[in-house]
Amino acid sequence: MLKELDADSWVSERRSSLDDVSAPVRDIIENVRNNGDSALYEYAKKFDKIDLEDICVSREEIDSAYEEADGRLVEFLIEAEARISEFHELQKREDLWLREVQPGIVLGVKTTPLERIGCYVPGGRASYPSTALMTAVPARVAGVSEICACTPPPGNPLTIVAFDIAGVDEIYRVGGAQAIAAMALGTESIKPVQKIVGPGNTFVTAAKMMLRDYAEIDFPAGPSEIGIIADDSAVPEFLAADILAQAEHDPNSACVLITTDRGTAEATIAELKAKAGISPRKEIIFAALENSGYIIADDLADAVSLSDMIAPEHLSIQVRDPMSVLNRVRNAGSIFVGPNTPVACGDYASGTNHVLPTAGYARVYSGLNVSHFCKTSTVQMIDREGLTEISDIVINLAEAEGLHAHADSVRERLKLRK
Amino acid sequence: MLKELDADSWVSERRSSLDDVSAPVRDIIENVRNNGDSALYEYAKKFDKIDLEDICVSREEIDSAYEEADGRLVEFLIEAEARISEFHELQKREDLWLREVQPGIVLGVKTTPLERIGCYVPGGRASYPSTALMTAVPARVAGVSEICACTPPPGNPLTIVAFDIAGVDEIYRVGGAQAIAAMALGTESIKPVQKIVGPGNTFVTAAKMMLRDYAEIDFPAGPSEIGIIADDSAVPEFLAADILAQAEHDPNSACVLITTDRGTAEATIAELKAKAGISPRKEIIFAALENSGYIIADDLADAVSLSDMIAPEHLSIQVRDPMSVLNRVRNAGSIFVGPNTPVACGDYASGTNHVLPTAGYARVYSGLNVSHFCKTSTVQMIDREGLTEISDIVINLAEAEGLHAHADSVRERLKLRK
Structure with a gap:
């Protein structure tokens, strides 16, 4: 357990x-x-x-x-x-x-x-x-x-x-x-x-x-994970349900409960003990729980720091004031705020994407989104007034880099003599 | 040439x-x-x-x-x-x-x-x-x-x-x-x-x-390139100046002039012949011009299609109505609109970035921008009303995928019996 x-x-x-x-x-x-x-x-x-x-x-x-x-x-x-x-x-x-x-x-x-x-x-x-x-x-x-x-x-x-x-x-x-x-x-x-x-x-x-x-x-992705930040207001039944839902994915799935309250961790473990064995996917769940665990945080700021280190694929925030925790979070694939937002909603129907970076990659990568399928081109449109305004910078920096034809391409427009 | x-x-x-x-x-x-x-x-x-x-x-x-x-x-x-x-x-x-x-x-x-x-x-x-x-x-x-x-x-x-x-x-x-x-x-x-x-x-x-x-x-990047779309209104001196500026970067640089007007291509070549030899970087320029060339397009739509195939790092648009060409372009690292917007401006001082995908990679990659240094997390916050609304979809799709604990994590919140 x-x-x-x-x-x-x-x-x-x-x-x-x-x-x-x-x-x-x-x-x-x-x-x-x-x-x-x-x-x-x-x-x-x-x-x-x-x-x-x-x-x-x-x-x-x-x-x-x-x-x-x-x-x-x-x-x-x-x-x-x-x-x-x-x-x-x-x-x-x-x-x-x-x-x-x-x-x-x-x-x-x-x-x-x-x-x-x-x-x-x-x-x-x-x-x-x-x-x-x-x-x-x-x-x-x-x-x-x-x-x-x-x-x-x-x-x-x-x-x-x-x-x-x-x-x-x-x-x-x-x-x-x-x-x-x-x-x-x-x-x-x-x-x-x-x-x-x-x-x-x-x-x-x-x-x-x-x-x-x-x-x-998109990004490298491995077995699924959940991180949960919980205080003493969290409902252990909900925490256990979210952990079981993550654990049933794959024997290599992992769950981390980060809580400011040891009693909440203990109550969640008791709940898991009661429920893990009755699942039709109990072998997978027990294997995944071996990769899982809890961390007692000093306070919610510490809990967020620990969570940011882990950068979980899914982060569930089940605390009294979840918005203040949300505002501090830096690294997570998708964030589930409050007690009535089980990760399963994002897996199917809230509308967010469930293709997310795992194994700490949320520190660097975004979950799948529209920008993965687009690219951008910058555009500039300059007239003679604008060109005159920046010609000194362009000509001088180009010459400093030894790129004389760059400078000439501005001079040619303004018909400046060298 | x-x-x-x-x-x-x-x-x-x-x-x-x-x-x-x-x-x-x-x-x-x-x-x-x-x-x-x-x-x-x-x-x-x-x-x-x-x-x-x-x-x-x-x-x-x-x-x-x-x-x-x-x-x-x-x-x-x-x-x-x-x-x-x-x-x-x-x-x-x-x-x-x-x-x-x-x-x-x-x-x-x-x-x-x-x-x-x-x-x-x-x-x-x-x-x-x-x-x-x-x-x-x-x-x-x-x-x-x-x-x-x-x-x-x-x-x-x-x-x-x-x-x-x-x-x-x-x-x-x-x-x-x-x-x-x-x-x-x-x-x-x-x-x-x-x-x-x-x-x-x-x-x-x-x-x-x-x-x-x-x-x-960021993306793979190789030697610098320019593509130019020009019609008969383009000024050959400007075209030649932009080509020389690109060519002086590196012997492997390349320039492609796509024009609807053969006369413009010929006048540009004449201009290049007159100027390439007097540059202090003429060896580099002559080598780069060997990788370069021109294409005669049927019309501006054809010119844009050809340019999109090439997906040039820099695209200069020197035509009568450059905005209509800009609107059609799909693939280019950075786009320079109109006769008074030499690429050199974007290299130094217009404000756009000059770290850009080359060799056709602009079909897939964006030039360097702020989003390269950020990542995103999706967020969801659901209350009991919202959860009730989507519970049927989540529970049924989860069960269809064999993920019963996912369904249970919703039922637990709503205290629904199986």
Whole structure:
């Protein structure tokens, strides 16, 4: 059950080395590079035990996936998609803004979507139609023209439906490192993409890291985590429920309860003891709880510092005044404020994205959002008045750097003699 | 002199392979990893022919760099810094925005700066104090607490002054791949950074790409480029001046003139013939013009399509109605609109950043900006009303994915029975 933890060592233990898989992943990449589609069929047989007829999921197959799926779940996916779209629309920036910073000098930024991206949705221990929404919706909202998606064969019907609801243009039955290689390098069936997003196991993550020269990625992501900041006002039943929800994801998932109140930690552990054993996923939960623990903080400021060191993928704030804690937090993938905001809401339906950096990467990376699918160009528009105003700086700094033709390009406009 | 070009083949030729340098760069990285500072002193001696006493530039040395530098140039750097700061301040997003998307469901985004970043400024063929400003100012504007900078020994005084003006906290005399390794991995003197930005030669770029697991980077950047879209209203003298300014950077620089008017191309070539030979950097210019050329476009729409294929680092628009061309452009690092906006202005003083993606990478990457030094956390705050509203979706999708404890974490709040 939860043990007392040290924040520092916890983070270093979360970074799983990709070295163990780098040799097989390199082989997979080379096979896909050299043999294209035929390597994908080979791996479907080898890893997924399936003799595929076609890696591409046809329109007819998408339509039958709708028929096969529970109609009520399809409705829920449509509703979830609408909520996720709504929040991601709020993130969009104007296509072009321009500002006259001084007479004759107009500066601005133009934002344009990427042209073609790839979503990866794992099969693995469960099927994840929610992840199909989370990876594809921000790309569609950003305005990406071609969204391609891969998921391991045979392809879960609800996942295929979710891709379709999200607006994916092409769906392929390809899993693992071979899916990443196919989207990054291209095959006969799959055109290469500019960026690949979505979670996966260490093979998928290693392939994403190795192929960044070909296709940019969102960020490295590993097993799921929760950090909770709680004071003595927190409800131990809620804390335990959120910990169990995180723990059931994967044996390598981890949970850290940071609390100013030892009694709250003890009551939460008692609650976990009572409930962990009755879950249908209890083996996974018990394994994940081995990676988990609690930390007693001196006060809430200390709790935030500890949490910032850990930079949890999900941070739940269950204290009397959660806004004051929110204001101090620096490092977290997604933040859940108050007792009635279980992480599960963000996983499915509040509208925020659940593709988030883990293992301390939230110190550097943002969770998946619309800006992952856009790039910006700066813009400047200068007239003779503006050019005259800055000509001295440009000419002199250019000459100081030995770039005389730079200086001349200004002189030529103003017909200045050297 | 400029030859007629094909846009497609041009792009593939711009991506210089990093394979040639990967073995020596790997050795440098391992040496820095294993031997820390002593490897840095060793390389200063070997590559820069300098017996360094200290890799760290002291406050006293910064002060004497100010004294050594031309006072007028220091004033110009201060003025350029103010303009760059002003434009980058306009890019900042609010620290936290929250929106009630429906009763009881508040969503938002919290933006926080990175904690520690590294700037690299090359020495090479020229000294680049302007690049010191361009790399450090966006980080300072973003609110980064610790900005560290490396530049090859002995360290150009004006570059050191520029780092100081920009608000850099630590300056080190380290160049090349070893500087990237030191900032990514850390040594006795240099604490590791979260992200490394700034241009460099193939050694520097290869090291940045190899060390992305340790420190994120801005983007791969190679030799400088200009694309120009011109119609028959363009002034050939201005076109030639901008081409020469680009060509003087590096023998591998490249310039592409895309014009709807063959006469404009011919007049520009005549102008280049007249002027290229009288430049003090003529060897570099002639070499760069070998990589350069012109394309005759059917019309301006075709010109924009060709330019988008090339995705030039700098795009100059010199046509009758430049705004209509600007509105169509998708792929370019920085866009210079109209006849009186030479690229040189953006290199030094308009306020936009000159650290930009090259070799077609502008299709995927943004030029350096404030968001490179920030990350975001999504925020959600739900009350019982909001939770009740979305509980059906969350519970049902969670159960469909086999994640029962996720469903329970909602039920527990609402005290719903299964």
